Amino acid sequence: MGRYLAKRFLLVVPTILGVITLVFFLRFLSPGDPARLMLGERATPDAVKVLRAEWGLDRPKSEQYLVYMGKVLRLDLGRSYKTGDPVAAEILTRFPATVELSIVSIVIASVLGILAGVVAATRRNTLADFVAMVGSLVGVSMPIFWLGLILIIVFAVNLNLFPTGGRLDGRMLMSPITGLYTLDGFIYIFKEHTFSYFVSALEHIVLPAVALATVPLAVIARVTRSAMLEIMGQDYIRTARAKGLPERTVVWSHAFRNALLPVITIIGIEFGYNLAGAVLTETIFAWPGIGNWLYTAVLSRDYLAVQGGVAFVSVAFILINLLVDVLYAYVNPRIRY
Amino acid sequence: MKTKLMAALCLVMAGAMAAPAADSKAGGMLVYGKPKDARVLDPGGIDEGNSSMIATNLFESLLAYKPGTTEIVPCLAKGYTVSKDKLEITFNLRTGVKFHDGTTMDADAVVFSLKRQNDKSIPFNQYGPWKYWSSKGWSATETKPGIIKDIVKVDPATVKVILSEPDQSVIYNFALYFTAIVSPTAAQKLGPEFKNHPVGTGPFQFVEWVKDDHIAIKRFDGYWGDKAHLDGVIFKVFPDEQARVLALKKGEADIIDPPGPEGMKTIEGDPNLKLIQGDRLSIGYLALNCETGPLADKNLRLALCSAINRKEILQSVYGKTGVPEKLPMPSLIWGYDKSIPDYAYSPEKARALVKASGAQTPVKLTIMYLPAWRPYNPSGKRIAEIMQAQLKEVGFDAAIQTYDMGTYWDNVDAGKFDVAMTGWTGEGDPDDFLYNLFTEGYNNSSRWKNKEYVDLVTKAKFVGSIPERSKFYYKAEKILMDEAPVLMLARGVEFRPMNKKVQGYVIYPDGLVNVSSVWMAK
Numbered sequence: 001m002g003r004y005l006a007k008r009f010l011l012v013v014p015t016i017l018g019v020i021t022l023v024f025f026l027r028f029l030s031p032g033d034p035a036r037l038m039l040g041e042r043a044t045p046d047a048v049k050v051l052r053a054e055w056g057l058d059r060p061k062s063e064q065y066l067v068y069m070g071k072v073l074r075l076d077l078g079r080s081y082k083t084g085d086p087v088a089a090e091i092l093t094r095f096p097a098t099v100e101l102s103i104v105s106i107v108i109a110s111v112l113g114i115l116a117g118v119v120a121a122t123r124r125n126t127l128a129d130f131v132a133m134v135g136s137l138v139g140v141s142m143p144i145f146w147l148g149l150i151l152i153i154v155f156a157v158n159l160n161l162f163p164t165g166g167r168l169d170g171r172m173l174m175s176p177i178t179g180l181y182t183l184d185g186f187i188y189i190f191k192e193h194t195f196s197y198f199v200s201a202l203e204h205i206v207l208p209a210v211a212l213a214t215v216p217l218a219v220i221a222r223v224t225r226s227a228m229l230e231i232m233g234q235d236y237i238r239t240a241r242a243k244g245l246p247e248r249t250v251v252w253s254h255a256f257r258n259a260l261l262p263v264i265t266i267i268g269i270e271f272g273y274n275l276a277g278a279v280l281t282e283t284i285f286a287w288p289g290i291g292n293w294l295y296t297a298v299l300s301r302d303y304l305a306v307q308g309g310v311a312f313v314s315v316a317f318i319l320i321n322l323l324v325d326v327l328y329a330y331v332n333p334r335i336r337y
Numbered sequence: 338m339k340t341k342l343m344a345a346l347c348l349v350m351a352g353a354m355a356a357p358a359a360d361s362k363a364g365g366m367l368v369y370g371k372p373k374d375a376r377v378l379d380p381g382g383i384d385e386g387n388s389s390m391i392a393t394n395l396f397e398s399l400l401a402y403k404p405g406t407t408e409i410v411p412c413l414a415k416g417y418t419v420s421k422d423k424l425e426i427t428f429n430l431r432t433g434v435k436f437h438d439g440t441t442m443d444a445d446a447v448v449f450s451l452k453r454q455n456d457k458s459i460p461f462n463q464y465g466p467w468k469y470w471s472s473k474g475w476s477a478t479e480t481k482p483g484i485i486k487d488i489v490k491v492d493p494a495t496v497k498v499i500l501s502e503p504d505q506s507v508i509y510n511f512a513l514y515f516t517a518i519v520s521p522t523a524a525q526k527l528g529p530e531f532k533n534h535p536v537g538t539g540p541f542q543f544v545e546w547v548k549d550d551h552i553a554i555k556r557f558d559g560y561w562g563d564k565a566h567l568d569g570v571i572f573k574v575f576p577d578e579q580a581r582v583l584a585l586k587k588g589e590a591d592i593i594d595p596p597g598p599e600g601m602k603t604i605e606g607d608p609n610l611k612l613i614q615g616d617r618l619s620i621g622y623l624a625l626n627c628e629t630g631p632l633a634d635k636n637l638r639l640a641l642c643s644a645i646n647r648k649e650i651l652q653s654v655y656g657k658t659g660v661p662e663k664l665p666m667p668s669l670i671w672g673y674d675k676s677i678p679d680y681a682y683s684p685e686k687a688r689a690l691v692k693a694s695g696a697q698t699p700v701k702l703t704i705m706y707l708p709a710w711r712p713y714n715p716s717g718k719r720i721a722e723i724m725q726a727q728l729k730e731v732g733f734d735a736a737i738q739t740y741d742m743g744t745y746w747d748n749v750d751a752g753k754f755d756v757a758m759t760g761w762t763g764e765g766d767p768d769d770f771l772y773n774l775f776t777e778g779y780n781n782s783s784r785w786k787n788k789e790y791v792d793l794v795t796k797a798k799f800v801g802s803i804p805e806r807s808k809f810y811y812k813a814e815k816i817l818m819d820e821a822p823v824l825m826l827a828r829g830v831e832f833r834p835m836n837k838k839v840q841g842y843v844i845y846p847d848g849l850v851n852v853s854s855v856w857m858a859k
Contacts, residue, residue, distance in 0.1 A: 032743035036750065036779075039468050040384045044778050046478045047471035054466075083376055084464070084529065093548050149579055157583050164584045166550065170368040170573050173545065173553055283576045286584075288374075288549030292576060296373075301743050 005322070012318050019314045020072060020307055024065055027303050033057075034081045034301035055081065068307070077308035082300050087308035091290065095312075096179025097167060098289035101281070102274035104182075104209040109216035110267050114256075116217070117224025117263075121232060122251055132221060139218030148211045148284035155207060162207050165286035169200045181205075208285035212278050216270035223266045227259035234258075260331045268324035272317040362566040365857035367839070369850065370575045370590035374549045379524075379532035380517035381454045384468050389514050390850035391552050391572055395437075396517035396537030399428050399447070399496075400508075404843045404854065405615065407670050407765030409512050413442060413538065414496075417511075423503030423801060424486075428511070430494045434561045436520035437542035444490035449521040451488050451498075464529045469515040472778075475507075504798045505806070506768035513764060514849070540565040540853040549574055566841070566856035585610060585834060591857070592835040592842065597710050598656060604834040611837050614657070615844025618667050619829035620770070621659070621713030621760040623704075624782035627822050630755040631700050638821040640690035641756070642680040644731040645724055651827055654719045659827030664814055665761075665770060667828050669846060671803050672767035672810040677818055687731035699734035702755035705748060708739045712848065713760035713829040720758065720826065749782050757782060758826075762848055767810050768798060775822065785822035 035051040036043055052058045056067060071078060077087035113136075120132035156164045167181050168174060174197045177184045182205060185198030231237065232255050240250045279291035290309065297305035375388040380396045383389050401412035414428040434442040453459045454467035455476045470476040470483075477483040486501040500507060510516055523536035535543050540560045544553040555569035573590060575581035582600040584590040586607055595601070604610050625632045625641065632638050651659055662668055663679035691698060704724060706717030714720070721737040728735045735756075740748060749757050759782050763769040772794040774780050775787075790813050797809035817823075831844045841854045 032741075032747055036747065037743050039466065039472075043468070044472050047466070047468065050471075051466055084532065090548070097550075149577075152580060152583050157587050160587070164587055164589055165575055165580050166573060166589075170551070170571055170584075170589050171366045173571075176547075284580050286550075286573070286575045286577070286580060288547065288574065293549060299741065299743065 005326070008322055008325070012315070015318060016311055016314055017069070017072075020069070020311050021065070023307050023310045024068065025061070027301075027306070028061060030301070032301045034303060037301050038081050068304075072311070077311070078304035080297075080302055080305045082297070082302045082305065087305050090293065090305065091309060091312050093179075094288060094290050094293050096176075097181075097287060098275060098278070098282075098291065100180045100182060101205065101208055101212060101278065101287055101289060102271060104205050105212035105274060105278075106216060106267065106271045108209055109213040109220055109270065112213070113217040113220030114224050114263065116221040118228055118251060118256060120221065120225040121228030122247075124229065129225075133225070136218035136221040139214040142214060144211055144214070144278075144280045145284060147214060148208070148281060151207045151211055152284070163204050165204075165208075165284070167201065167204050167287065168197065169204075172197065172200055208281050208287050211285070212274060212281045216267075216274070219270060220263065220266055224259065224263050227262045228255055231255045231259045257331070261328060264324055264327050264331065268320050268327075272320045275316045275320070276313045361859075362841075362856035365567050367567050367570045367592065367852060367855060367857065368590045369570060369572045369852070370581045370584050370593035371572055372574070372576055372578065372581065372594055374574050375546075375552060375572075377532040378535040378543070378546070378552075379464075380514045380519065380535075380537075381450070381467050381469070382465065382532060383514060386848055386850075391554065392514050392517065392535065392537075393539075393849045393851050394541040394554060394570065394853060395535050395539045395543055396514060396519065397539050398511055398513060398516045398518065399430075400512040402512055402765065402845060402847065404851070405845060407618070407846055409509055409765070412512070413447075413518055414511075417508070419505075419508075419801075423505060423799070424500045426498045426500070426508060426511075427491070428496045428498070430496065431561065432494055434538050435559050436523070436538055437536045437557055437559075438520050438523050439559075440520055440522045442518055442538050443493045444496045445493075446521050447496045447518055448488050448490050449524070450518045451516060453524070454515075455483070455485070461524055461528070461531075464532070467515075469510075469513075473507075473510065502799065505801060506766050506772070506798045509764060509766040541570065544569065563853075565853045567852065570852050582834075585836070588836065591839050592833060595658075595832040595834060597715055598658070601657075601832070601834070609837055610834060613833050613835065613842060613844065615831045615833075616667070616669050616846045617712060617762075617829045617831035617844075617848060618669065618764065618846045619711075619713040619760060619762040619831075619848065620662060620665055620667060621711070621758070621826040621829065622665055623824045623826065624749070624754075624757045624759050625822055625824065626752055626755050626757075626784060627786075627820075628752055628784035631696060631702050632755055634694050634696065635820060636690045636694035637696060637700060639680075640687045640694070640731065641728065641733070642821050642824050643683045643690065644687035644728050644733070645824060646682045646727055647824075647826060648682065649727075650720055650723055653723065654716050655827050656715075658715050658830050658832065659713070660830055662825050662828040664817065665774060665823050665825055666763070666767055667770075667846075670765055670767060672771070672797075672807045674811040674814050677811075677814055680818075680821070680824070684727075684731050691732040698732040699729075700732060701734045701736070702728075704735050704737045705745065705754040705757040706737055706739050707758045708742055708745060711760055712762060712831070713827065714758055717758050724756075750779050752784050760826075760829075762829075764847060767806075768794070771810060771813055771817075772798070775817070783822035785820065787816060787820060790816045790820075 035048045039047055056064055080087055080090055116132040120129040123129050152164050155161045177187055181201035185201040188197045189195055237255055240254050279295045282289045282292040294309040371387055373387045375391050377388055378392055380392045383392055397412050399414035400409050403410045413431055415431050417426055417428045419426055453461040454470045475483050475485040482501045484500055484504050487499045489497050491497050520536040524531045527534055540557055541554040542557040544555050546552045551571050551573045553571045556565045575584055578596045578600055581593050582596050582603050585593045604612055625638045627633055664673060704721045706721035707714050725735045725737055748754055776791050793809045793813040797806045800806050838858045840858050841856050843854055845851055
């Protein structure tokens with residue numbers, strides 16, 4: 001296992017460099033001059049020329065690439081054209097919000113998706129199966145943008161159960177500790193003897209997490225059902241039943257455990273997608289995460305931010321896949337690397 | 338006994354009357370919902386509304402706009418004088434003004450705040466770019482000297498601005514946020530981080546900035562002028578317009594940036610909300626390409642101006658959000674010749690002009706429309722569709738197209754259009770419209786070159802008084818209307834949707850959000 005992990009880590013570096021190279025050169029295909037955009041409506045040709053020179057945009061492409069890659073190898077992702085702040089700092093400021101939302105949404109999606117998939121598989125061709133599968137089809141098909149607004153209108157405005165957006169009550173100022181507001185709010189219970197931050201953080205994460213969970217939930221449900229159906233038809237399951245084991249034990253201890261591999265894979269992939277930036281969810285729910293930041297960077301041709309953001313997301317995706325591989329070995333002891 | 342009791346009662350009543358009444362407007366935390374986060378909070382580096390709305394409340398300049406108007410009044414300077422040769426402007430500073438960090442605002446602070454944006458020998462200069470100095474021509478270029486020659490301290494309460502040419506349009510710029518006075522102590526200490534931790538003299542001071550989430554400011558109790566009523570303000574980001582409107586409805590925001598027409602309808606129907614309205618220095622217009630394409634022909638430009646029924650566009654697209662203007666500058670500011678006749682809607686005249694041009698009909702052209710809401714253009718696509726139908730009736734065959742904002746402005750800069758929707762949110766001097774939009778530089782979207790016009794608007798900068806300057810502008814405006822490099826669509830009307838509890842909000846025509854006079858009804 002150790003050798004396998006070491007090999008995988010070694011592969012991470014060339015993979016990331018490959019992604020960065022691709023993104024770097026892709027930008028030359030897109031129109032738009034970041035210096036002109038940065039200087040805005042009051043730009044003058046002279047000022048644009050000066051800024052392009054300052055940013056090195058007037059240099060040959062190959063020179064720009066080598067300079068940039070030299071910095072990346074020193075872990076310097078450059079400075080955002082838009083704000084002048086280090087790209088790495090901009091990413092790290094926003095990443096906790098994305099991580100928090102992604103974790104909560106994937107937990108919701110996984111728990112409910114697995115339950116729905118198992119129920120559908122064990123009650124095949126019944127109403128429960130039909131409801132679970134049609135529900136998942138609707139979940140996959142529903143535009144998140146529309147769903148998000150519906151959730152806000154119904155649960156936030158009409159029923160007044162949840163807030164419309166953000167991470168905390170608009171009038172609350174909490175100094176973050178980890179950047180994960182639910183966790184920070186929990187810490188503040190002991191630190192300042194107040195539940196208000198924790199309750200507010202929980203309230204604020206529910207609707208965006210539910211919205212973001214709908215597609216993964218549907219996918220996980222379908223994959224779980226498929227995997228379970230295949231396992232449930234195996235001889236050893238028949239044997240387990242013949243031995244008189246309770247159905248619950250047959251399903252969960254025998255069938256589900258063996259169906260876990262594809263389910264873990266899909267959960268890992270969906271988690272990676274969420275981390276990559278749930279742009280629409282973050283926009284609707286005013287959630288200040290990576291997705292919205294990257295989208296804005298693309299529109300404003302903030303190339304260094306885009307390159308740095310994509311590199312970061314790639315690393316996250318690769319690490320999640322690595323974690324999935326490790327989990328495989330735990331779930332299925334026959335797997336050895 | 339009775340006398341003693343009466344005397345005691347009188348004393349108590351006198352004491353009660355002498356005690357200052359509690360400020361019934363004091364207190365409260367306002368939440369302002371905006372679509373995007375600020376970019377930077379250093380006023381010298383700001384050029385967009387999401388940053389300036391914060392900076393306006395933290396910083397002040399030597400002069401200011403009188404609330405709700407375009408009239409210039411003293412602020413950090415008690416007044417100014419202009420030398421006879423119009424090459425020196427001397428500002429007399431207010432004394433006893435403190436920055437939020439407790440240091441004193443004086444001539445050194447003024448000189449630093451202004452010169453750091455241009456003088457490369459000042460280390461802080463490297464933290465730019467300082468857009469306004471170059472766009473205003475204040476800094477030197479390869480081909481010509483800057484308008485601002487030097488800024489010097491005369492004494493601790495006096496600063497002199499020395500010009501290289503007697504450009505009187507410079508003065509109103511000292512009411513704008515890019516000339517705001519910053520704390521040199523804080524700026525030099527923080528360096529590049531100053532833009533994230535601003536320190537000024539304004540009625541509010543900075544508290545915190547959580548990127549893409551909110552910026553919090555609180556009342557500055559050491560403010561030299563009338564203290565703000567509010568305890569603080571939180572500028573919260575709601576990227577989605579509909580979600581922002583819903584936040585206002587629910588009370589999570591107290592004021593929001595104005596939404597589009599659908600959002601406005603939602604707000605108008607809510608008994609807890611109100612819409613206040615004010616003038617705006619925003620104009621929306623069509624830039625007609627005078628350099629290439631069919632509209633390089635003046636007859637075809639005039640034909641287009643006669644073919645477009647702008648009343649229909651105003652009614653069906655702008656609604657309450659726009660008012661008609663004929664000249665490409667707001668009629669709110671001086672220098673606007675109200676007597677000049679506008680282009681009348683006349684399809685017959687348009688057809689005659691098309692015929693007179695000798696162009697083969699239908700005349701093919703493309704209309705490039707704005708992809709997103711702007712304060713001077715609520716829906717580029719709808720306007721383009723209406724224009725397309727109107728132009729078809731008089732012999733034009735117009736195709737409509739759009740691009741993402743970055744590409745859109747690139748195409749405008751490169752002249753890759755026949756008709757492009759554009760606009761301008763300017764300042765309170767005609768120079769910012771008539772010179773800025775129709776002489777050299779990117780803002781001359783129409784690529785119109787008229788020497789006589791340029792001479793007139795250039796001379797208008799250097800004469801002394803408003804009546805004298807106006808005479809030059811009136812002549813220039815006549816040429817503008819004769820040549821038709823642009824067709825005005827509307828001047829934007831500023832709306833602010835807010836909770837009915839919000840009182841005292843004043844709309845500033847330049848679009849700045851100033852909450853110093855706001856209070857919350859209990």
